[in-house]
Amino acid sequence: MAQFKVQPSFWKIFPDVKIAVITVHHLDNHDKGQVPPKMLEEANASVADLIPDEPISANPLIYEWREAFRxxxxxxxxxxxxxxxxxxxxxxxPVRSIDPLVDVYNAVSLRTGFPIGALDRNKIQGNMQLTVADGGEPFTAIGEDEPDPALAGEVIYRDDAGVxxxxxxxxxxxxxxxxxxxTDILIYSECLIPEWRDNHEKAMNELTTNIEKYLGATTQTQYVDRDHPEVTY
Structure with missing residues (x-):
């Protein structure tokens, strides 16, 4: 068992955030045609309704997240x-098919706008944290070979080995x-403001239902917030 903990440094900046922490077990992520192609097709087509305004920053979803990143x-x-x-x-x-798991969570993100991160649980070292970086914490991005350490003051997810x-x-x-x-995945998804929480919970229910239905996995969903900043997974 491991801990997923959001540190006080994060809550000082974002006291109203709520995060879904989802564990996935016994995943079959080999593409056997189990995810209907129309799932991703329909999600791509729905984006125009989710963010109809121009410029893109005029849409509340984009505006709120850009303000957060400032x-x-x-x-x-x-x-x-x-x-x-x-x-x-x-x-x-349109966003193209990558693999079954990514297709399932990309479809949810495209339809709802909620970010969904997924890590191979067996590669995580020790406990997980959401925190503010001191600076210099090690990181090498997917698709890159050169290290790119965290900046001081940057919001990061990290385990015991680095970012x-x-x-x-x-x-x-x-x-x-x-x-x-x-086969075993840790998923997290942030709800930025309280007004989005009902829709966020519905999106997470859709996500876990589709993972179980199409990928043969079992899932468990927990939530962390300022009053309950830590879960065991």
């Missing part, structure tokens, strides 16, 4: 995890990346 140190160009997916889909460049997600959940570390062979 409250801590970030890499240049960093945005919340779903913004690039939403922009692509809205411009007619697992930069700039909140903008980019994930290569060493904890999920693959076709991943």
């Amino acid at each position: 409250k801590f140190k970030t890499k240049k160009g960093a945005r919340f995890a779903v913004e690039n997916l939403l922009k692509r889909a809205k411009k007619g460049n 697992t997600s930069r700039c909140w959940a903008w980019r994930d570390a290569k060493r904890v990346e999920t693959t076709d062979d991943s």
Whole structure:
């Protein structure tokens, strides 16, 4: 068993955030055609309704997240995890299939706007934290070979070995990346403001239902907030 804990330094900046912490077991992430292609197709098509306004920053979803990112140190160009997916889909460049797990959670993110991060649980070292970086914590992004350590004042997810997600959940570390062979997953998804909580819970229920239905897995969902900042998973 391990701990997932949000540190006081984060709550000082974002006291109203609520985070779903989902554990997935016995996942079959090999593509056997089990995820209906229409799931991702329909999710891509729904983006125009989710963020109808131009410019994109005029949409409340994008505006609230951009305002949040102004409250801590970030890499240049960093945005919340779903913004690039939403922009692509809205411009007619739909998000393509990657693997069953990613397709399932991308479909939920595209339809609802909630960011969803997934790490291979068997690659996580020790306990997980959401915290504010001191600076210099080690990180190498998926698809990169060069280290890119955290900045002082940056919001990060980390385990005992270093950063697992930069700039909140903008980019994930290569060493904890999920693959076709991943069977046990840690998923987290943030609800930024209280007004979105009902929709966030519905989105998480949809996510876990589809993971269980299409990927043969079992799931457990827990939530952390300022009053309950830690769970065992």
